Amino acid sequence: MRHMPSLSALRAFEAAARKLSFRRAAEELNVTHSAISHQVRGLEEGLGVALFDRSARSVTLTEEGAFYFPIVRDAFDRIAEGTRFLTASGAPGVLTVQVYITVAMRWLVPRLHDFHRLEPGVQVRLSTSYLDWEFDRSDADVAILFVRKQQRDLHYVSLFDGLLTPVCSPSLLDGRKMFGKAEDLSDFNLLRVYTAPDEWDDWLEAAGVPELASKSGPTFDSYILAIQAAIEGQGVALVNGPWAREDIRAGRLVKPIDRELRYPGAWCMVCKRERRNEQAIKRFQSWLLSQVDCDPDINDLR
Known part of the structure; x- marks a missing residue:
């Protein structure tokens, strides 16, 4: 007979140790905060050791908890992986x-x-x-x-790579090959993506025109919409990655300024x-x- 603590208690401990939060562990396991606390307390009493140091604002692992956590985590990972292989065998x-x-x-x-x-x-x-x-x-x-x-x-x-590159419709260049300098962007809308709010600011800082960061313009929830707005001549979009390459090759977009920023x-x-x-x-x-x-x-x- 193996001497094994309750699996529910071990699940509560593993989640709380991984998150270093009883509240976030409770959210992950879809139980109450008090249920996690009760399960962990019962596990500690059964083992005869304290697994967490508790304070009013946070919990941290004790030396014993830090020793036990990777063992429990590895056991659950192996069970999950074995179950995945078992249920997937023979299925598409x-x-x-x-x-x-x-x-x-x-x-x-x-x-x-x-x-x-x-x-x-x-x-x-x-x-x-x-x-x-x-x-x-x-x-x-x-x-x-x-x-x-x-x-x-x-x-x-x-x-x-993370590569920030401005793109716009050829119509904005008014027959020019590209703008003369970054300051020329002040004449156009900067098309922003609100899930990447810092990219224009970082590019403008690198280009030496940080004052243009306050310039307003349409904001979109994806690069694909910002690119489409740029194709339609609504302003200059900033692309992170190779997502505008085909439009540039087809002539729908151009690079108005020969400056790219390698992004972290x-x-x-x-x-x-x-x-x-x-x-x-x-x-x-x-x-x-x-x-x-x-x-x-x-x-x-x-």
């Missing part, structure tokens, strides 16, 4: 890909037929949004996101670290990298 592989709507429309969707041709046993289900969010651990298998700070429990594969962070494929070696995820990762490798100029708007 479905890979849920969380992706920003601009990335889906401007890059991923036009290429997906190639992945389906190469990997007919893996069915891709896209989960798209106009919003900018963190990796969805509860629903997504993998994601393509812009990452500025990596988290220890996630696996990251870099795809594209990168567009990455993201998944849970413990799942990085699953076959469907490894195949999708390999395919993504092959798509990037076959276009050596992917990080340049030309």
Whole structure:
């Protein structure tokens, strides 16, 4: 007979230790704050050790709690991974890909037929949004996101650089090849994306015209809408990544100023670290990298 604490108590402890918050653990497990506190207290009494130091505003792991946490976390991870393999065996592989709507429309969707041709046993289900969010651990298998700070429990594969580039309709240039200097932007609307509020400010600072950051203009919830507004001549959009390349090549957009800003962070494929070696995820990762490798100029708007 194994000497095992209650699984409910272990779940409460693992969530509270990972979040360092009884409240956030309760939200994750969909129970009350008092239920988490009661389960953890019962676990501590059964083990005969204190796992948390409690204060009015926060909780921290004791030495014993810090020792026990990775053991419990690893056990739950192994159970979850084994269950996933068991329930997936013999069933068609479905890979849920969380992706920003601009990335889906401007890059991923036009290429997906190639992945389906190469990997007919893996069915891709896209989960798209106009919003900018963190990796969805509860629903997504993998994601393509812009990452500025990596988290220890996630696996990251870099795809594209963070590259801020202004673009506009050729009609705004009035026959010129480009503007003479960054100050000329003062004559036009700056088309902003409200999920990336700092990008124009950072680009303008780097260009030596920070005073233009206060200039107002239309604001959109995605790059794809800002790009479309730029095509229609409504102002100058700022693109982070290769999402306007085809419009530039087709002549619908131009770069009005020859200045790009390498932005901290990168567009990455993201998944849970413990799942990085699953076959469907490894195949999708390999395919993504092959798509990037076959276009050596992917990080340049030309």
